[in-house]
Amino acid sequence: ADAAEEEWLALNEWVHWLRHTYGLPVAVIPPFWHRHPELVWELSALHIHWLCAIHPEAKGSTMLVWHRDFTEAQERLRHWTASCGTRLTTDRPTRRIAWPGEPDTDPIEDIIIPNREEDFVEYMHADVEARRRAEDQFIAGLVLSTGEVP
Numbered sequence: 001a002d003a004a005e006e007e008w009l010a011l012n013e014w015v016h017w018l019r020h021t022y023g024l025p026v027a028v029i030p031p032f033w034h035r036h037p038e039l040v041w042e043l044s045a046l047h048i049h050w051l052c053a054i055h056p057e058a059k060g061s062t063m064l065v066w067h068r069d070f071t072e073a074q075e076r077l078r079h080w081t082a083s084c085g086t087r088l089t090t091d092r093p094t095r096r097i098a099w100p101g102e103p104d105t106d107p108i109e110d111i112i113i114p115n116r117e118e119d120f121v122e123y124m125h126a127d128v129e130a131r132r133r134a135e136d137q138f139i140a141g142l143v144l145s146t147g148e149v150p
Contacts, residue, residue: 001132007044008034008124014047028077031116032091034123038080046073089113 012034019029033039046069052058053066084094090110098105113119 001128001135004131005124005128008127011040011044011047012120012124014050015043018043018046024074026088027081028074030081030086030091031088032086032113032119033081034120035091036080036084036086036094038084038094039077039086042073042077042080046070085110 015029015033018024029043030039033043049066049069053062085092085108087110090112092108092110095108096105
């Protein structure tokens with residue numbers, strides 16, 4: 001849980017840097033990217049790739065590779081942003097289609113989010129707390145004398 005909070009904060013700071021540095025539109029990186037796993041995974045991968053590219057021991061051409069991959073990633077981000085339905089001031093969960101035999105999905109409606117940073121912090125804290133509860137449940141299930149999971 002503690003590591004997740006650090007990673008969320010680092011990713012959020014880097015995404016702000018990325019969108020400002022490259023002048024990226026909402027269609028590529030929407031304000032509520034943190035609410036959509038498909039966007040979080042892509043941005044996390046780009047961030048790790050960036051960190052490797054700027055490492056002092058990285059080869060000289062690494063930034064060219066990063067920029068090539070970044071160009072490809074922008075197309076995926078654009079696609080996922082369009083399909084998940086997040087916008088500048090509104091968001092909704094990504095629509096999921098029920099396959100035959102699965103229960104119908106609940107109706108999805110847009111919600112207005114007036115403050116992006118407050119929403120990010122609330123979302124991050126909820127994620128960290130869920131992870132902390134899962135960690136606590138795991139530890140509570142251990143056999144204390146052996147440290148094994150029953």
